[in-house]
Amino acid sequence: FKSDLFSLKVPGKMFETPTSEDNQRQFFSPELTNGSYFSVKQISHYSYFTELKLNDYKLKVDSLLYESIPGNIIQKKQVEKNGFSGLDILNQTANGNFQRYQIIYTPLNIFIFKMGGKKDFVKNQSDDFFNSIQLKTGSEDDWQKVTSFKGDFSVKVPQYYHIKNNNRITSLYNHPE
DSSP: OBOSSEEOOOSSOOEEEOOSOTTEEEEEEEETTTTEEEEEEEEEOOTTTSSOOHHHHHHHHHHHHHHHSOSEEEEEEEEEETTEEEEEEEEEOTTSOEEEEEEEEOSSEEEEEEEEESTTHHHHHHHHHHHHOEEOOOOSSOEEEEEOTTSSOEEEEESSOOOTTTTSOOOGGGSOO
């Protein structure tokens, strides 16, 4: 699967799922044969435009881990992916199933990559999924010209950018009432 900011390998197809949050995107891939699933949550943090900086977000996420991750956290360690820092977390739920997360912090987003499954499947098979994750890299100092979908304007942005919905027209006039 390849998006504009990351790519990864899953056994089946990955679907973008709807979200009510403007600053989030979610992706999901069920793997029914082994009773497992893969998910990605992309959360835009806008640290370029707010008083909160990336380290503030890292502290907030770390303080929420024990409330947000079900069951017991078995392992939590620092990880680096394509030059971006993050956390690798393994937990066991109350029913004995394992889940694994990698939370990666980039200049524009917090990515939460997750794999869940029955019993020890995740514990034994998750390395292939997490090792396949590749994140878009680029310099914040190198700027490039980006044109809107309709071609009605252009803007220069840092090479590491993401523009949501620049591949389709979204307008009130395109949706029936």
